[in-house]
Amino acid sequence: MAAASRIGRPIVLYMRCLAVQIKAVLEYQADFWILMMASVLMNLVGFVFLWTIFTKIPDVNGWTFWQVVVIYSLVFVAEGVGSLFFEGTWNLAFLVNRGELDFMLLRPVSPISQVMSCAIGINGLGNLLLGGTLIGLSLSHLQIHWTLGRVALALLLLASAIATKIGLNLATNASAFWVQTPFSGFAFSMHQLGDLARYPITIYASAVQALITVAVPFAFVSFFPAAAVFSKGSWRLAGVELPLRWLGLATPLVAIYCCWMGVFLFRRGLRRYESAGN
Amino acid sequence: MALIETRGMTKVFRTPLKGPGLAGSVKHLFTRRFTDRVAVADVDLTIEAGEAVAYVGPNGAGKSTTIKMLTGILVPTSGEVHANGVVPHKQRIQNARNIGVVFGQRTQLWWDIPVRESLALLKEIHRIPQDRYEATLQSFNELLELEELLPVIGRRLSLGQRMRADLAAALLHDPKILYLDEPTIGLDISVKDRVRAFIKKLIAERGTTVMLTTHDLGDIEDICRRIVIIDEGRIIYDGDLQAVKDTFARERSMHFQLQHPPADPAAIAARVPGVKLVAGEKPVQLGVHFDRFEVSAADVVAAVMTEADVIDFHIDEPAIEDVIRKVYAGQLDLSAAEA
Amino acid sequence: MRRAYVMHAKLALQQMFAYRAGFFLGLLGNFFFLLSMFYLWHVLLKNPRFTHALGWDWSQMKAYLLIGFVTGALVSTFTDYTMANRIRTGDVALDLVRPVDYQKARFSEAIGIALFELCTAILVCAIVVAVFGGMQPPTLQAGLLFTVSLLLVVPLKFGIIYMSGLLCFWTTNYLGVSWSRQAIVNIMSGALVPIVLFPVWLQGLANVLPFQAVVWTPARIYLGTIHGTEAAMWLAIQAAWGAGLWILARLMWKVAVRKLVIQGG
Secondary structure, X not given: OHHHHHHHHHHHHHHHHHHHHHHHHHOOHHHHXXXXXXXXXXXXXXXXXXXXXXXXXXXXXXXXXXXXXXXXXXXXXXXXXXXXXXXXXXXXXXHHHOOOHHHHHOOOXXXXXXXXXXXXXXXHHHHHHHHHHHHHHHHHHOOOOOOHHHHHHHHHHHHHHHHHHHHHHHHHHHHHHOOOOOOOHHHHHHHHHHHHHHOOHHHOOHHHHHHHHHHOOHHHOOHHHHHHHHOOOEXXXXXXXXXXXXXXXXXXXXXXXXXXXXHHHHHHHHHHOOOOOO | XXXXXXXXXXXXXXXXXXXXXXXXXXXXXXXXXXXXXXXXXXXXXXXXXXXEEEEEOOOOOOHHHXXXXXXXXXXXXXXXXXXXXXXXXXXXXXXXXXXXXXXXXXXXXXXXXXXXXXXXXXXXXXXXXXXXXXXXXXXXXXXXXXXXXXXXXXXXXXXXXXXXXXXXXXXXXOOOEEEEEOOOOOOOHHHHHHHHHHHHHXXXXXXXXXXXXXXXXXXXXXXXXXXXXXXXXXXXEEEEHHHHHHHHOOEEEEEEEEOOOOOOHHHHHHHOOOOEEEEOOOOOEEEEEEEOOOOOHHXXXXXXXXXXXXXXXXXXXXXXXXXXXXXXXXXXXXXXXXX | OHHHHHHHHHHHHHHHHHOHHHHHHHHHHHHHHHHHHHHHHHHHOOOHHHHHHHOOOHHHHHHHHHHHHHHHHOOOOOOHHHHHHHHHHOOHHHHHHOOOOHHHHHHHHHHHHHHHHHHHHHHHHHHHHHHHOOOOOOOHHHHHHHHHHHHHHHHHXXXXXXXXXXXXXXXXXXXXXXXXXXXXXXXXXXXXXXXHHOOHHHHHHHHHOHHHHOOHHHHHHHHOOOOHHHHHHHHHHHHHHHXXXXXXXXXXXXXXXXXXXXXXX
């Protein structure tokens, strides 16, 4: 019972902090709808882009239209969860620059969870809905033989993919402790690097593939999980050939690694924190 | 060990060195140079439970930096810090359970929700049992008139309201130590009085230890018994407030309004030795400065009345303000008081 | 009075230097996008159906993508975000009290920064060309017309971004508006997909909107797809949109100031 409350309490507290943000957001109803529309629009533009391309060609490097849509949408889904539940991470640069982190450090709650829950991005809802819909749509078009095992695998990989993105968000935003601006420039650039993983990474040169697989593992947010479910043969890099099935299974490990990195870098950064103002 | 104890606590900040204007900014792109600024140097501080300490110094002296190190926000560059039996920046969460902090310039309340909900959230964060929470709110209602603030949304609070709400928020969990960083800044006198009364009550009834940094010397005289003066990162005085006043604020002055200009000022001075006579703005005004331990006010009045016709007079009390001003101006060496 | 506007430009540039880290990292982000497009189109153009539909080969496509990058970099740092923030916090009241024309002042800032953006964007292009190989240089006439077109992009983009920034007088949270604007401009300017690949009805829509003048028109001029009088016509359209948006913005401004609601604490 005590153990359950040890895990349960922080989660309840986290949700309460998020709830505070929702109230603030819902104050502005017009903005809510504008944000939702914006995220739907962005999703749609991406989809139109892919669709325009695939009207001319049957596949890209062996990846068909609907398979590419899955990869593309997985990024949106991961972003959606990040925006909805962990948006505060992107405010870290602002909090550090203005010294507003102080109050979080004065409360008997982990500063990481306070930072992550200090904002909510309603656009995440739009991303989740549209991204999820597109994935569902794609899966219905693809002839996949769904066994119980396969479904379990897909769900595990989905969760891991999302966790990877969250961990990477935290790790890159921790740069706020080292860079003296109120904008999360570095983190945002890395986020855009992650956009490379919207497409089958086999189109890229080896160096780029290595970059987004090993250095900043964005490929594990979309490409490898999807590939594992579609069981598309193997992946070749620098003379090393690995079956995609195995690489897909590495996603949970990558997720743990990225989350750990995020926490580690945050703690390191906190030691350097100098708290602006008088 | 004392409740708060520091030894050799030091904090050095590193800032980029940049020339002014566009040229300076461009240059800094290439030649990255920094300068080290010592904000706090070698501070030894010992505060026992139940004390009320004033922490005073000119702007930029290092007051806020000290508080931030004591509360665990900043990591000291060197030296030791202990509070509540832990090292604040290492066991931040444990330390946070026992402290309350009010920053005069910023609020810890959430911007977009009513005060009531900010306090409710803090209740959850500090795991305060419902009955204790309600009792605490009740007492705050009486002392701070909190009730009228509860429904107000954070960003809509006026400065005075915000301060009362922040105090409530900082003390909701009955912390052992209360840090106040410029709490009465910008407040009108009625709110200031209420805040001071509240803090005094806290010290008296709950034994809360209070550390107060302020420019408002009225706060100090009202609340604190001990004063620590910091200048350019170093502590230049640490001791009893009254002792400082008795040692350095000995001078009292009386100002007389006379019927006619004094005929023979020297005669007045002869009656009460050791006084200094100062001519007022008008010839009918006379100021007398004297050491309040050497000469009594009654003697001065008697002396003046004997030699002149007095219409009116008033007395200026010694204020810690004068002492501080002299210390800031470098005119005073306080080590004499500590001896 | 002109000195005041020059001061605005200078100050804006200086602020940019203060936040140079942020700027360069933003640039890096755009560069990643460029990179992904390069690889993607390289693979796509191996398919003859694409090259046929486009009418271009890989070397020309590279130029297209780089033009998209450069025009994207122009007037990207000056923003809408700065404007929006000042409106949201009420600081805009200070701007309104100053004896300078709000729109002209913002434009001066944008121009000041645009110079810097242009230089860095060209630098990045040089690097990309070094890595991915050269592109066909344009003919002299095409090059000259292209330069004009590129210059015309600045007031055009300013008009779009400025007007969307003005929307902040009506909404409180600007993010959604900005993202919508970016998404629409991205697709309708041809930055994502050359407009010739659109279905016919979408092409028609794109041609009547100002966004195609941001990428599609300058790119076609550079690559020689349009030349002579046809190029001149599209240049005129580009200029007309720039002027038109400017005027439209002034009207919008009048309405906005009347509706001024100061938000924030």
